[in-house]
Amino acid sequence: MQMPTPDAAILARRAAIVARLRAVIGAGDVIDDPVEARAYECDALSAYRCPPLAVALPTTTAEVAAVLRVCHEERVPVVPRGAGTSLAGGSMPTADAVVLGLARMNAVLEVDYGDRLIRVQAGRTNLSVSGAVDEAGFFYAPDPSSQLACAIGGNIGMNSGGAHCLKYGVTTNNLLGVTVVLMDGAVVELGGPMGEAPGLDLLGVVCGAEGQLGVVTEAVLRILPKPAGARPVLIGFDSSETAGACVAAIIRAGILPVAIEFMDRPCITATENFAAPGYPDCEALLIVEVEGTPPEIDEQLALIRALAQGFSPVEFRESRSEEESRRIWLGRKSAFGAMGQMGDYMCLDGTIPVSALPQVLGRIAEMSEEAGLLVANVFHAGDGNMHPLILFDANRPGDLERVEALGADILRLCVEVGGCLTGEHGVGVEKRDLMGAQFSDADMEAQMRVKDVFDPHWLLNAAKVFPLHVSASRREARRNAA
C-alpha cells in the first residue's frame, strides 16, 4: 500500500505543533508519546499501520474547531477518527498527520420521541444510540456489525449500512442533520427538519465522504418505534445459485423482509465448527427475518415458505421461540469470528444487482479455484451487498499479494455486472487504487471539486478515496505552497 512520503518540514516542527495543540485543548487531551500514539496507528484494516504525528482528543465542537484551526494554520494533515473500526483504512494515519479522535465526545444532547429524533455527539457508539432510547420503545435503525464499538461519526463518514438496511435504509437515510467543523475551523450546520435544508443537499454529500470534507461533531438521527416483534427462518439449499434465485423470487413477490442473509458451505462449515449453531448440512442457506405482531409474522412466513418450496429447499426451519431465533442468528453473527479462527481473511464488500447473484457466485467459485484460495461467502443478499471472505496465511510470503489480486478481480467483476466496489465499508486506502474501474477521470474530478470547496488545501484524510496519481496535483499544491 503506497502512501505519500511524509512531509519532512512537518515532522521537523512536531514539538511546536504539539505545543500549540496543548495550548488550545489542554495537555491531557493531546497524545504525543510514541508508545501511546501507537494505539492509533491503524484501524480494523490492521495489515496497514503508521503511527501519527500526534493525537488530539477534544471534548466539544469548539475544541474540535480550535484543533482544526491550529492544523490549518500549520498546514498539518488531519485524520478524523471515530472508534477506529474502519475495514477500509478510513482512519489510518500518515506520519505527518494529527489524528483527531472523537472518542471523548459521546454525550446525548437531546431526545425527542414525539419528533422521533435524537441529537448526539459524534463519538457516541452506534449501539448506545439505540440504548439511549430503548426503554421508551425506540431504536436507531442502521446496525453495522461493529455496532457495539463503532462511532456515529464514523458511520456518517462511511455511510454505514447493516443487516437490516433492506427495510430501514443506511445511515444517509436516517440522518437528519450534522454539525460539521471545516478544516479552517468554521462550524456549519447541515440538514434540518426531515433532513431538508434550503439550497443544496450538502448533508447528503458529507455523509459518505470518508471524513474528507469536515469533521462531524454532532448528529441528529431519526429514531423509530420498535416493531412489535421479529422472527427469522432458515432455508437450506443444495446450491448457491438456487439460494440466489430464491432471494430474487422473494423480492419480486413484494414481501419486504427486514433482512435476507446468505451463507455458503465454506462459511456454514466454519461457523458450525466455531459456534455450533446446528445449521443443516447444505451448500447454501438464507436467513430471512420478518417483523410484526405474531399473526403478521405468520402471514409473511407462510408466503415465504410457499415461494421457497419452488426451489426445493433442503430444509425450511421456522423459529418457534426466542431461543430458536437466537440459534438461527448465532452462526451468521459469529461468521467473521469463525473465519478468523481458521486463519487470516480479507473481507470484500462489493455490491451487485440482485439478479446477478447466481452468475456472480458461480464466477467467484471458479476464480477461487483458479487462484487456489478458499473464498467463503456471507452477505446481505437482499440488497446485493456481498462479503466474500478470502482465507489465507498472512505469515506465508506472497499470500497477502495473491489475496489482494484475487480481491481486486472479484471487485472488478462486481463493477462489470453493474455493481460497485464497496457497499458499506468505504473506499479508504483499501479500494482507492481500484476507483478507476468504476469511475472515469471526469467522474472523479467532479467528486474532488467538492473537496476543493470544503478543504481547499486538501488537509483532511487526503490520501484516501481517490487514486494517489489522481489526487496528486491537489495534494502537492498544498505542499508546494507551504
Place this chain on the structure above:
Amino acid sequence: MRPETEAELAAIIRGATAPLSPVGGGTRLRPGEGQGARLSTAGLRGITLYEPAAMTLVARAGTPLAEVQAALAAEGQRLAFEPDEAEGSTIGGVIAANASGPRRVKDGAARDSLIGVRFVDGSGAVIANGGRVMKNVTGYDLVKLMAGSRGTLGVLTEVSLKTQPVSPASATLTLAGLAADRSVAAMTAALTGPWDVSGAGRLPSGETVLRLEGLAGSVAIRAESLAARLAVFGPVETTEGDAAFADLRQIGRDMAAAAGPGRAVWRIVCRPSQAAALVAQLPGPTALDWGGALIWAETPAEWVPDLPPGAIAARVHGGPGLSLPPMAPALAALNDGVRGRFDPRGILAGAG
C-alpha cells in the same frame, strides 16, 4: 433547444454564452426560475433498464413520469416516494426538485430512492455517480447532491431508482374535525407506535388521515389496533384503500392552482411539535403532511411566516421567490462554492 442525445446536450452547454434554464416538463418551476433560454430534456426519453426482481429502474431524464409509473404498475411496483404529478412531468424534473409525497414519512424522499445519476455539468462535462445498486458507498455521494439541486449544478440525463412493490392492501383511518394541535397529537401517537404508518396528514377540510399498507391480514390487524389507540382523539373511520393520499400528494399543486391574484402558497418544513403553533399564525387554508413536518399554506402575497428555530419555508407560488431563514454565511459560501465549481460560467445560475 431540445437535444436528442446526451452528447448534443453537452455540446449545447459547452457552446452556450447566455444563461440556460433546463426543464423537463416545466411543471415544477418556482417564482423567479426559468428565466434563461429553455433547454428541454424531452428528447432524452425512455426507460433504459428495468429489473423488477432487483427493484431497479433506469430512465433517461426526459422520460415522462407517467411512462415510468405505467411501466412500474405493469409489474406491480411503484416509486416509494410518490411524487406529485402534472401533465408533462418528467422523471428528471421529479429528481431535480426532490419531489416527495406522503410516504416520505416512512420510506424517505426522492433522494432516498435515487441510486444513480448521469448529468452534464455547467462546463459541459458528462459525469456519472452512483449506479444501479441500492448499497453503494464508492466515492462521494453526488447522487444526493444532484437530487433537489434544481438544475443549478448540471442537467440530469439519466436517473437510476430503487423501486418498491405495490402493497397488496391498504387502509385509511380518518378523524374528522380535529383542530391542528389535536391532529398533530393524533398523528404523532400513530407515528410513535408499532403500526408502520405510511402516511399521516391533515387535509384542508380538517380531516386527519393515516395510512396503513402491507399484506391484507397485517393491515387489518394494525388498523384495528391503531383505531383503538386513536379513539381518545375522537371517532375513527376506517376505509379500504388510500384515495385521500392521492389528494394529499397533490395538495401543494392544487393550492397553487386555486390561489387567486394577490395570493401566495408557502411550503414550510418544521418539527411536528412546531406545526400547531405555525398553523395558528397562518392566515388562510392549510394542509399538513409527513405527520405535521410539512405545512402547505395559502396566504396573502405579501405575508411572511414567523418561523420557530430550525424550521424552513419557501414561497413556491405567487409573489417573488423567497426562502427563509437566510442561510448562515459559512453555509452560503459552501453552496456558492459548489455551484461555482460545477457551473464556473454561471450558465445555469438562473435555473433554480
